[in-house]
Amino acid sequence: MHQRPLAExxxxxxxxRRTAQRIETAYRQLCxxxxxxxxxxxxxxxxxxxxxxRLGWYGPLAWDDN
Numbered sequence: 001m002h003q004r005p006l007a008e009x010x011x012x013x014x015x016x017r018r019t020a021q022r023i024e025t026a027y028r029q030l031c032x033x034x035x036x037x038x039x040x041x042x043x044x045x046x047x048x049x050x051x052x053x054r055l056g057w058y059g060p061l062a063w064d065d066n
Contacts, residue, residue, distance in 0.1 A: 031060035 009015060009023070035045050052059075 027060075027063070 009019070015023075035048075036042065
């Protein structure tokens, strides 16, 4: 997905059911990825996780409704 449409989605008050389902599918696939397996250096992984924690972002299990 391109950055511009993603930014527009983040600001939207509503999305279509199809868009919500596509986002959910992508999220479920991406949240299980290991960044190190894709060649992301450990220091960048640590920095990203620290930033997420500092900003109060939740991990994938926080969004699991099951």
